[in-house]
Amino acid sequence: MNRWIREWSVVGVLALLLAYLAWRAPAFFQLQPLLSLLAREAPSLVVACGVAMVIIVRQIDISVGSQFSVCSVIAGLLAAAGWPLAAVVPVAVLIGGSLGLVNGLLVAWLGLPSIVVTLATLVALRQCLNLVRQGEFVNLPERIQWLGLSQSQGQWLLVGGAVGLVAVLAWGLRHLAAGRWLYAVGSDAEAARLAGIRPRAVTLGTFVLMGALTGIAAMMNVVQSPQVQPLTGSGLELKAIAAAVVGGVAISGGRGTVWGVLAGLLLLACISPAMVHLHIDAYWEKAIQGLIILAAVMVEGLRRRRNHAR
Amino acid sequence: MSERPLLAFRRITKSFGAVRALRGVDLEVRAGEVHALLGENGAGKSTLIKVATGAHAPDSGVIELAGETLERLDPALARRRGIACIYQQPALFPELSVAENLALRLEPAAGWRRVAWAERHRVALALLARIGAEIDPGREVGTLSMPEQQLVEIASAIGAGARVVIMDEPTASLTRREQERLFGIVNALRREGVAVIYISHRLEEILALADRVTVLRDGQSVASRLRAEVDEATLIRLMVGRDVAQLYPPSESAPGAVRLALRGLCCRSAGGRPVSFEVRAGEVYGLAGLVGAGRTELARTLFGLTPADAGELWIDGERVTIGSPQAAIAHGIAYVPEDRRRHGVVLELPIEQNVSLAAWRRLFPLGWLRRDRERSEAREFVRALAIRTPDTETATANLSGGNQQKVALARWLATRPRVLLLDEPTQGVDVGAKSEIHRLVRRFAAEGMAVVLISSDLPEILGMSDRIGVMRGGELAAELPGGAGATQVMSAALGQPVEGTAA
Numbered sequence: 001m002n003r004w005i006r007e008w009s010v011v012g013v014l015a016l017l018l019a020y021l022a023w024r025a026p027a028f029f030q031l032q033p034l035l036s037l038l039a040r041e042a043p044s045l046v047v048a049c050g051v052a053m054v055i056i057v058r059q060i061d062i063s064v065g066s067q068f069s070v071c072s073v074i075a076g077l078l079a080a081a082g083w084p085l086a087a088v089v090p091v092a093v094l095i096g097g098s099l100g101l102v103n104g105l106l107v108a109w110l111g112l113p114s115i116v117v118t119l120a121t122l123v124a125l126r127q128c129l130n131l132v133r134q135g136e137f138v139n140l141p142e143r144i145q146w147l148g149l150s151q152s153q154g155q156w157l158l159v160g161g162a163v164g165l166v167a168v169l170a171w172g173l174r175h176l177a178a179g180r181w182l183y184a185v186g187s188d189a190e191a192a193r194l195a196g197i198r199p200r201a202v203t204l205g206t207f208v209l210m211g212a213l214t215g216i217a218a219m220m221n222v223v224q225s226p227q228v229q230p231l232t233g234s235g236l237e238l239k240a241i242a243a244a245v246v247g248g249v250a251i252s253g254g255r256g257t258v259w260g261v262l263a264g265l266l267l268l269a270c271i272s273p274a275m276v277h278l279h280i281d282a283y284w285e286k287a288i289q290g291l292i293i294l295a296a297v298m299v300e301g302l303r304r305r306r307n308h309a310r
Numbered sequence: 311m312s313e314r315p316l317l318a319f320r321r322i323t324k325s326f327g328a329v330r331a332l333r334g335v336d337l338e339v340r341a342g343e344v345h346a347l348l349g350e351n352g353a354g355k356s357t358l359i360k361v362a363t364g365a366h367a368p369d370s371g372v373i374e375l376a377g378e379t380l381e382r383l384d385p386a387l388a389r390r391r392g393i394a395c396i397y398q399q400p401a402l403f404p405e406l407s408v409a410e411n412l413a414l415r416l417e418p419a420a421g422w423r424r425v426a427w428a429e430r431h432r433v434a435l436a437l438l439a440r441i442g443a444e445i446d447p448g449r450e451v452g453t454l455s456m457p458e459q460q461l462v463e464i465a466s467a468i469g470a471g472a473r474v475v476i477m478d479e480p481t482a483s484l485t486r487r488e489q490e491r492l493f494g495i496v497n498a499l500r501r502e503g504v505a506v507i508y509i510s511h512r513l514e515e516i517l518a519l520a521d522r523v524t525v526l527r528d529g530q531s532v533a534s535r536l537r538a539e540v541d542e543a544t545l546i547r548l549m550v551g552r553d554v555a556q557l558y559p560p561s562e563s564a565p566g567a568v569r570l571a572l573r574g575l576c577c578r579s580a581g582g583r584p585v586s587f588e589v590r591a592g593e594v595y596g597l598a599g600l601v602g603a604g605r606t607e608l609a610r611t612l613f614g615l616t617p618a619d620a621g622e623l624w625i626d627g628e629r630v631t632i633g634s635p636q637a638a639i640a641h642g643i644a645y646v647p648e649d650r651r652r653h654g655v656v657l658e659l660p661i662e663q664n665v666s667l668a669a670w671r672r673l674f675p676l677g678w679l680r681r682d683r684e685r686s687e688a689r690e691f692v693r694a695l696a697i698r699t700p701d702t703e704t705a706t707a708n709l710s711g712g713n714q715q716k717v718a719l720a721r722w723l724a725t726r727p728r729v730l731l732l733d734e735p736t737q738g739v740d741v742g743a744k745s746e747i748h749r750l751v752r753r754f755a756a757e758g759m760a761v762v763l764i765s766s767d768l769p770e771i772l773g774m775s776d777r778i779g780v781m782r783g784g785e786l787a788a789e790l791p792g793g794a795g796a797t798q799v800m801s802a803a804l805g806q807p808v809e810g811t812a813a
Contacts, residue, residue: 003703175679177670184656184667191653194615194645195668195721196635254658 006248006299007260013292014267017274025277032152033273039155039224041269042162043068043217047236048243048265049169049258050213055244056173057206058186058253059107059114064214064240066125067099068233071218073129076138076228085144085223093215099125100211104204122237129230138228147223158220163262165216170258182206187254242289243268246296252304268292314377316341316505317362317393317474322371323529324357331357332368333529339474344496344506346516349526350549350800351601351766355509358526359476362507363395364388375474389415394467395476400459404452408462409434411451415466437465441495457488464495475499476507481515482602493519511600513542513804525549542806550768550796558773559749561792562756565590565776567626569760570729574621576784577611583784584621589729589760594751596775597764598799604784605764606648609731612762613645614638625728639668642728646718646735648764654718657707661699662688664706664717669724691720695750712743719750730754733764748774768796 021028028034047064054061075092079085099121106117146154173179181202184192189199222228247264249256271292272285315338324332332354339345349355360366362373364383373380375391402411409430416433434447443461451459460480467475477496481489496519499506510516516523517537524534525548533548569591576582585608589595597605610616612623614632623630625641632638638645647653655664665688666673673683688702695716699709706717715735722730732751736744751774755761765771771778778790780802788802798808 175681177674177677177679180663180667180670180679183659183663187656187658188653191656192667193635194613194647194653195656196639197667198634198636254656 096215104207346520599781644722644727
């Protein structure tokens with residue numbers, strides 16, 4: 001139990017928040033608004049899980065927002081050109097994966113620091129998109145929305161799909177040899193190399209997976225609105241990193257679970273509607289989220305200090 | 311040379327946990343004397359230097375400088391009182407210029423004072439000229455060669471008015487011409503009345519340079535003699551002369567067929583030299599040598615970390631090429647690295663995950679983990695190697711050093727290796743765990759593995775090895791039978807002729 005204390009503490013805080021809402025603002029618990037909230041957050045959840053894995057291998061990817069935009073816009077253009085959804089989704093995943101491959105090659109093979117590499121791709125992708133699209137919106141055909149289903153059916157499907165994806169990733173991290181490698185490389189890349197693991201291949205693979213997940217997330221977002229905005233996804237990297245950190249992923253690598261990320265994201269996502277229902281000034285939202293992140297980092301720092309004291 | 315010592319250590323002791331690094335060292339250094347400090351790996355030389363420079367506080371004992379007892383010595387005080395140390399790896403700031411590096415040491419720290427650049431440059435130039443070094447003070451230290459950086463260190467020591475200069479293996483990375491120049495500087499320091507403590511493994515250097523020699527052994531000073539009173543043979547005898555304090559488990563099995571054979575194997579691109587030897591199944595082959603003799607480098611080449619680019623490697627009569635650790639594992643080579651705390655195990659992972667990390671191909675051929683299998687495998691090793699832990703889910707960081715080392719062993723035994731490379735397997739583990747590891751190594755050999763044991767612990771090499779290869783300067787300097795004496799191994803490691811046995 002002690003090993004998962006970080007994850008459980010987030011779940012505990014979330015449960016406390018929900019209990020308080022149940023007491024003071026039971027109106028928070030209405031099916032349709034909650035479902036809409038979860039569907040809106042589904043793409044962020046998928047991206048946050050990818051970012052969590054990148055952090056577990058002791059790297060960082062701050063270009064996910066730009067990757068997300070590129071995937072969204074291209075997917076929107078293809079859909080507008082009449083491509084069926086079944087063809088657009090794999091293309092979005094492929095594009096995301098290739099963008100991840102570029103990051104991964106620069107980081108793993110050239111040994112460049114990932115913060116600098118992904119800062120560069122963050123800016124470069126965003127600027128390319130601006131240059132090519134000139135800020136133009138992409139209007140989507142009707143049939144794309146909600147995957148051709150009713151709105152609530154579509155929302156259920158997206159939420160279910162995102163949670164299913166989290167479950168698959170959680171299983172992979174825990175039950176595949178490759179999942180174990182992420183933790184080993186993130187804890188001590190040299191020790192992993194001496195154990196016969198290829199740290200560079202593991203890092204590369206993680207960045208590619210990150211990109212592919214961004215592609216999926218972009219599709220989950222595209223189907224929720226009638227248009228694709230070119231600015232979609234800006235700021236997503238911070239949201240994803242925050243969810244990962246709050247959810248117990250150690251920024252120093254080697255530790256964390258995607259279930260924790262799910263709990264962390266839910267906690268951060270509930271703050272805004274909770275404030276509306278509790279009649280707190282909306283200006284406090286970011287401050288409260290910031291405090292939650294700070295608290296998570298401090299808990300992490302205390303854990304590390306205790307481990308070092310031994 | 312005056313008779314009163316300038317710097318004196320009296321009954322200095324220092325322990326790190328259970329390890330007693332210094333157990334009563336006496337050393338007297340006089341002004342204007344070059345005093346050589348000699349001893350095998352782990353004899354306590356480095357610890358003594360750190361005590362002298364104030365980096366470590368001694369547990370007991372007295373340090374006297376010019377007759378005055380130094381209480382609570384710290385690095386800043388030691389430097390102020392004129393004790394300077396030139397380390398093997400110069401501790402300079404590579405991004406700053408020579409003049410700036412010197413100024414950082416020499417100029418009093420007044421944070422808001424305006425920097426007098428011209429003055430800095432002039433002082434640096436004068437200091438460098440005093441030791442005959444032609445280095446532009448404006449150059450960035452990172453662009454200097456190692457010996458040039460050493461000269462900058464010496465210049466800063468002199469500039470700070472050092473009365474005692476400690477040199478730790480100063481010639482280790484120098485060419486012959488650079489050595490000659492360094493000797494000139496050492497002689498100049500002696501003429502200026504500086505006391506030089508000179509640490510080296512090169513006996514000929516010590517005999518040529520020193521006025522007096524002190525030999526350390528097992529944390530004690532065993533002898534302090536004038537240069538005229540000693541020769542090479544005496545020094546070697548003083549360094550190794552001791553009883554083997556521990557009992558080692560006897561060899562249990564007759565060696566079988568040749569399992570591992572190196573024929574001129576080396577990694578030239580990593581600076582390796584060709585090495586040839588054979589190890590039979592059931593044999594423990596000890597690799598002795600001084601630190602830096604190339605033993606770890608050879609093990610890293612065998613394991614594919616710096617793949618061999620010349621020579622041949624044969625395993626069980628089959629020629630193999632090892633281009634990566636993966637290939638090494640596939641051919642049944644296992645490498646338990648030195649410096650366990652850093653890379654031997656992944657400290658944050660639980661024991662069971664460390665055990666399965668290298669053997670996943672055998673344990674989980676389909677790619678997904680079978681936790682039941684992983685756990686039962688780990689439990690078996692915990693029992694077989696007597697790893698003291700409440701369960702196999704405990705993080706490896708929570709174990710003692712000896713038990714962590716056993717986890718590292720278990721990881722590699724789980725790969726069912728044919729060749730086991732052990733690099734300093736008992737470094738930093740307590741005595742009890744040490745003899746347990748020795749027994750285990752014997753058992754692995756008895757099970758048919760070819761074991762290569764790298765150790766700087768001479769009694770361990772002598773007690774455990776069926777045959778001993780002695781390395782020096784990246785090459786196999788001698789091959790000795792298991793019953794060889796400490797003097798023979800030490801002589802070979804120091805590049806002296808080996809009495810008795812043909813090399």
